[in-house]
Amino acid sequence: MSTSSSTAAERNSKREFLKIVLIVFGVSLICFSIFFVNHQENNKYIFETLELNGSAEEGDALFKINCVGCHGITARGLVGPDLHSITKRLNDKQIIKQVTGGLTPPMPSFEIDPVNMSNLLKYLHSLE
Ligand code: HEC
Numbered sequence: 001m002s003t004s005s006s007t008a009a010e011r012n013s014k015r016e017f018l019k020i021v022l023i024v025f026g027v028s029l030i031c032f033s034i035f036f037v038n039h040q041e042n043n044k045y046i047f048e049t050l051e052l053n054g055s056a057e058e059g060d061a062l063f064k065i066n067c068v069g070c071h072g073i074t075a076r077g078l079v080g081p082d083l084h085s086i087t088k089r090l091n092d093k094q095i096i097k098q099v100t101g102g103l104t105p106p107m108p109s110f111e112i113d114p115v116n117m118s119n120l121l122k123y124l125h126s127l128e
Helices: 002-051 056-066 092-101 114-126
Strands: none
Touching: 002 092, 002 114, 056 114, 092 114
């Protein structure tokens, strides 16, 4: 009698364990899918931006609206660093991540479409 009741308890706890394993697996799967989709979107954005050949003049105008407050009217630096020769230190992908990522506060993340991002890149490349 006591043996059979302990097996039932064992079976129950095994079922509980399986339930938890399934939940953990499900949640990980969801997290992974979200991460994967996000990653693909980011890659698509970068790829689209790098395909374009931007305009330095348009980029200059964008820079004057969005960036001069921190990087200075001639991009020589203020709160943010001097951006002359930035394209020698960072590649385009790194610059895109810097501008859109918001990874280094106080610099905000900018929501900027690929065309304008490519204009900005062209402008930054034009700085000696
Ligand atoms: C609120 C202030 C602020 C604004 C606005 C801002 N930045 Fe920045 N930026 C910073 C600061 C501060 C850093 C340095 C971050 C760090 O590395 O700690 C930085 C770093 C950078 C870097 C990397 C520099 C390096 O030496 O690694 C780039 C490129 C850059 N900014 C581009 C831009 C562009 C382009 C814009 C406009 C679209 C912009 N920033 C707007 C404050 C700002």
